Amino acid sequence: MSVSVLFHFAFDPASRAARLALGEAKVAFEENAVKPWEPDCPVATLNPSGMTPVLQTTANSRVLTVCEQTAILGWLEDRTKDAFLMPSDPFERAETRRLVSWFDRRFTDEVDAVLLHERMEKPLLRLGPPEARALRAGREALKHHLVMMEALLGERDWLAGRRMSQADIVAAAHLSVLDYFSEIGWANYPALKTWYMKLKSRPCFRTLLSDRFPGVAPAGHYTDLDF
Template sequence: MNTNTQTTRLYHTALSPFCRKVRLVLAEKRIEVELVEERYWENPPELRRRNPAGKLPVLRYRGNMLAESQAIVEYLDESVPQPPLMPQAPLERHEVRRLCSWFDDKFNAEVTSPILNERVWKKVTRAGYPDSRVVKDGLRAIKEHIDYLSSLLETRRWLAGANMSLADFTAAAHFSCLDYISDVDWDRSETLRDWYATIKSRPAFRSILADQVPGIHPAPHYAELDFG
């Protein structure tokens, strides 16, 4: 049997920025994928068999099980070169990776993870009531991030430079999760809002905008390409 004929399958959870990053890149590369929702908080044994770290996303692609979102998207970009999402010049590639790390580490720790944990995952997993102090800290931190990203976009067409890259999809994955629950102050920066509206309008975003988390309704503007 040729394992390359196996269905491409992504084990994911809907409101995870790491899973969304992979989904966006798969869609941008026009790779058809079957989405399998995982209740990772229940620690299913199948998840550790697919990824010993017990983390999502996990992508079954061309007969291989791939883990860690950044490693996955860089592999996809190398395996399916068009459209390219990494620049050719080493210094430009470094900038893309720096910004991907900025979002997956710093932004996630200061903004995405605490806000989603309090507003979404505590409710989904029945782990108690949200801590308003944690949410306020996250909403305070996002302002600094918005200001920094706006300063980058004042001299760049896209976050990492002249061309759209993995940095933009990583950032959009995080912002889209927060936008689902209306926790991005888009009025703070017209520049960042325009950037998000542009990437949000891409066909790759369609399945993301169709997401529904049981018991938690998206913000009214969430699926509107012009923010309604």
């Protein structure tokens, strides 16, 4: 295998984080868009958990299968002697890990598991229309997290400190999916909006902006770099 292949689902935040990080690292890769919920999904034979993303690449003439967001981001760090998306400063490294865990756990459980279930998973799995009560709960939880991010970015250039890190990549991956479904009122979070526009303008973000979810048009500003 001469070219790396990323098996991913376009609206999975972890898959988006992998795509952003690979693009930022300038690693050439082919995209293999999959549907993890289908029984014949190739990811089921590559990753015991059946979860996306999965990267297949070569290392020392051997095929390497790197499963899921944490391993892929770690593999990218291991490729270079210099800090890539994990800062060299000990405080910022610790803060990066804290923020990535926040999104992997609390944000996923309180926001994605509710809003993306109602807006995305239900249509895909034909589970019926969104429930108003669940949408309200998910949106209230989202506001809480956005307020915390706004506070951090009011004091810092990037989420973890002075330079872009894994925390920014992972956070942007989550927010970009929610933004597609018009779930973020950016006007209420000016520092967060400025941060997101900086990330959105980076070349690695371009492929995400071309993603389309069947039957749902993106928010009107979704592809605008300065909105």
